[in-house]
Amino acid sequence: MDKIRMTTPIVEMDGDEMTRILWRMIKDELLLPFIDLKTEYYDLGLSHRDETDDVVTFDAGHAVSRLKVGVKCATITPNRARVEEYNLKTMYPSPNGTIRSMLDGTTFRTPIVTGRLQPNVRTWKKPITVARHSYGDIYKGVEYRVPGPGLAELVFTAGDGSVWRKTIHEFAGPGVLQGVHNRDDSIESFAHACFRYALSVGQDLWFSAKDTISKQYDGRFREVFDALYQTQYRPLFEQAGLTYFYTLNDDAVARVMRSEGGFVWALKNYDGDLMSDMISAAFGSLAMMTSVLVSPQECYVFEAAHGTVTRHYYRYLKGETPSTNPMATIFAWTGALAKRGELDGIAELTDFAHRLEAACLSAIEDGVMTRDIALLAGGVEPVDSLSFLKAIRQRLECSYNLH
Ligand code: NAP
Numbered sequence: 318m319d320k321i322r323m324t325t326p327i328v329e330m331d332g333d334e335m336t337r338i339l340w341r342m343i344k345d346e347l348l349l350p351f352i353d354l355k356t357e358y359y360d361l362g363l364s365h366r367d368e369t370d371d372v373v374t375f376d377a378g379h380a381v382s383r384l385k386v387g388v389k390c391a392t393i394t395p396n397r398a399r400v401e402e403y404n405l406k407t408m409y410p411s412p413n414g415t416i417r418s419m420l421d422g423t424t425f426r427t428p429i430v431t432g433r434l435q436p437n438v439r440t441w442k443k444p445i446t447v448a449r450h451s452y453g454d455i456y457k458g459v460e461y462r463v464p465g466p467g468l469a470e471l472v473f474t475a476g477d478g479s480v481w482r483k484t485i486h487e488f489a490g491p492g493v494l495q496g497v498h499n500r501d502d503s504i505e506s507f508a509h510a511c512f513r514y515a516l517s518v519g520q521d522l523w524f525s526a527k528d529t530i531s532k533q534y535d536g537r538f539r540e541v542f543d544a545l546y547q548t549q550y551r552p553l554f555e556q557a558g559l560t561y562f563y564t565l566n567d568d569a570v571a572r573v574m575r576s577e578g579g580f581v582w583a584l585k586n587y588d589g590d591l592m593s594d595m596i597s598a599a600f601g602s603l604a605m606m607t608s609v610l611v612s613p614q615e616c617y618v619f620e621a622a623h624g625t626v627t628r629h630y631y632r633y634l635k636g637e638t639p640s641t642n643p644m645a646t647i648f649a650w651t652g653a654l655a656k657r658g659e660l661d662g663i664a665e666l667t668d669f670a671h672r673l674e675a676a677c678l679s680a681i682e683d684g685v686m687t688r689d690i691a692l693l694a695g696g697v698e699p700v701d702s703l704s705f706l707k708a709i710r711q712r713l714e715c716s717y718n719l720h
């Protein structure tokens with residue numbers, strides 16, 4: 318078989334620890350033998366971030382803006398212990414945070430569903446994607462412990478000097494107080510990202526909030542979504558046979574539990590925090606969960622939802638053969654390759670990504686699994702990561718009639 322040609326590179330962001338080891342293995346076993354892989358490589362491994370004073374992370378973010386598609390390996394977000402372990406110049410911020418704020422994106426998380434791992438919710442047949450707004454609300458909240466009696470007011474001083482005032486509460490005794498905000502431009506980019514993502518995966522979009530109680534605040538979110546739908550996205554959704562609808566959070570959770578899955582669920586920041594963990598736990602495992610950051614300019618960064626799997630890495634350094642699950646990292650690559658193929662009009666590349674995903678699922682269906690999911694499936698003898706990759710490669714080769 319001739320290797321599949323690419324025209325535009327993918328931004329490749331290497332990472333840390335166990336996932337860095339898997340990264341190499343995935344490229345060697347599953348990508349390089351089949352594709353004439355074109356990437357622009359950025360080493361976001363912690364040592365290299367330190368050597369470059371984290372400039373490499375910003376360079377990678379700019380490269381994604383330019384090339385539109387990136388794939389990212391999990392990276393260490395340093396804490397005090399890591400500063401010592403890696404003898405760092407400073408405690409660098411999370412690369413994901415840096416890249417997210419450069420691209421102004423929304424994160425979409427989707428479980429990888431197989432017949433061998435039954436979701437805890439019996440009716441779920443297809444994955445549910447949670448789209449979480451990642452700016453503002455309580456994450457940018459300002460709060461007080463109210464010490465005793467007094468008047469709490471909401472005061473806004475406008476640019477022209479006029480002052481708006483509203484009583485929040487007249488405290489007769491001690492209590493608590495919090496101010497939160499969001500911005501129209503951030504809500505709009507969140508909504509654009511959700512509409513475009515739903516169209517790109519061909520699924521319905523749900524948005525839920527609580528505008529019956531929070532008439533102005535959540536009401537604004539609802540208005541922005543409704544307005545963009547009516548003025549821009551409605552014809553595209555109708556053409557694709559898809560629907561958008563808004564409902565209240567409590568109604569949405571009830572519907573989600575009765576649904577078959579197969580839709581995108583957009584949520585405000587805190588609601589998304591809760592629901593993405595509920596969805597991932599109920600579908601099985603973080604090692605079977607993909608994550609993609611989508612910007613309003615339609616740049617995409619694909620990654621695994623899990624971290625660098627430090628505990629496995631330390632055991633690997635001691636000589637243990639790892640049985641770490643590479644699925645989410647492989648699916649980060651397939652997501653990026655499929656998107657690259659779509660943007661560049663290279664059908665073979667997109668087709669390769671789909672064949673690779675099918676080969677992964679078929680290995681699992683056949684009972685070839687790493688330890689984490691073998692435990693969930695029950696009664697399956699686990700294999701190590703490399704054997705798992707070889708089982709996938711064999712199925713991929715079969716799909717191209719290479720045997
Ligand atoms: P983690 O790497 O997600 O691992 C937590 C535990 O989950 C592992 O010890 C393992 O459980 C299980 N697990 C996760 N992924 C797995 C996989 N692919 N296969 C098998 N088991 C898997 O989270 P963490 O240990 O809290 O964080 C480690 C480092 O990752 C930290 O330095 C953190 O900063 C970083 N991190 C990065 C990202 C990112 O780049 N997106 C996200 C989160 C965390 P068992 O040990 O029980 O087998």
Ligand code: MG
Nearest residue numbers: 589590591594
């Ligand atoms: Mg959380």
